[in-house]
Amino acid sequence: MSSQYDLLAPFYDDVIGSNSSSKKILLSSAKKYLKKNSNILELGCGTAENLTIFKNDYNLFGIDISAEMLKHARKKIPTGKFYKGDIAKFELKEKFDLIFCLYDTINHLESFSQWISLFKSVEAHLNHTGIFIFDFNTLHKLNILSQSDIYPEFPENDVLLLNVNKKSRNMFNWDIKYFKHVSMAKYNLIQSRIPESAFETSKILSGIKKHFKIIKTYNENFKAVSKNSSRVFCIAQKI
Ligand SMILES: C[S@@+](CC[C@H](N)C(=O)[O-])C[C@H]1O[C@@H](n2cnc3c(N)ncnc32)[C@H](O)[C@@H]1O
Structure with missing residues (x-):
């Protein structure tokens, strides 16, 4: 089955993916949670531009539903392991120290039960005290x-x-x-x-709290989340 992102893949990095610098700032700050050779997984990795921040020192993995986006990812990080699959429910053999899902990728899941299912899959694939970072477009x-x-x-x-x-x-x-x-x-x-899809911020954060300890939430300007925030970043830890 083809994905809507197959059509966007040839110009994604230049035109769409480059629109957010905050995700790169946030990911760079996540290195403090990692040791050399930690396993890192990106959900909805697209062309793997985000994963390049971790190139060389870590083992990199990505899942995406778009075969065309994954072609770019494999070219960009030949040592990475990339899987075509659905992030709402995934099963990999490996466990991870950091899993992240950024640039409103989670909003692509159309029902709240799929958001919860993603949280459960992440929990199952994180090592003890592993970190989960995600963001979402607010309602x-x-x-x-x-x-x-x-x-x-x-x-x-x-x-x-x-x-x-x-x-x-x-x-x-x-x-x-x-x-x-x-x-x-x-x-x-x-x-x-x-x-x-988009849901009330309080509902999403309550959903995540059932599976993780929330370390920090920010808005799009790295300030406190409010009812007018347009994007929420969340750093959570497996308990
Ligand atoms: C907005 S792009 C983000 C790509 C990358 N994470 C970034 O920050 O630039 C969303 C990505 O999620 C993928 N995607 C959407 N729904 C998905 C699903 N259910 N399972 C796996 N990947 C999905 C799309 O193919 C696309 O590559």
Whole structure:
């Protein structure tokens, strides 16, 4: 089965994945929890750009549902182990010291029971006192975006249009139109629709507390989480 991200894979790093520097800052700070040769797993690793922060000193693993995104990941980190699979429920032979799931990847799971299932799979794959880092788009952010105009971006000579549409109380679609400049006034149009779910922040944090001790939560500016936060980062530890 193909994934919506297969279409985005060729330009993901340049156009979409590069939009968040906070995830790299957060991951660099996670090195204090690790020893040399620790096992690290990224859920929804995409092109494995995040994992490059840990290249050389650690054993790197990634899971993603998109075969095309994984092709880029394998090329970028040939020593990594990459698996095609569903992060809502995964079973690997290895155990990990750090598992992370960033850039609202968890929002791609469409029901809250899948979010909980991911938490349970993470718990089962972490070593004792292992660390889980994830982030999510808040319901507040997706509600605001769904009431806003389409916002265009202009990477190089290309045009990227992002439009968030609300489908139900907890479901939204990111409608993506990417006009790739070919020559003069000629563009190729690549279209993709990415569904995202969002739930109340308190509900998500209560869900995580059943499986982990929360070490820290931040908003998108590394400040305290509030009802107006657009993204929440959470660092949790297996108990
Ligand atoms: C927003 S991208 C994030 C990629 C990368 N983590 C980053 O920070 O740039 C979401 C990724 O999650 C993957 N994905 C979405 N749903 C998934 C699922 N159920 N199982 C595994 N991967 C999934 C997509 O294929 C895509 O590569």
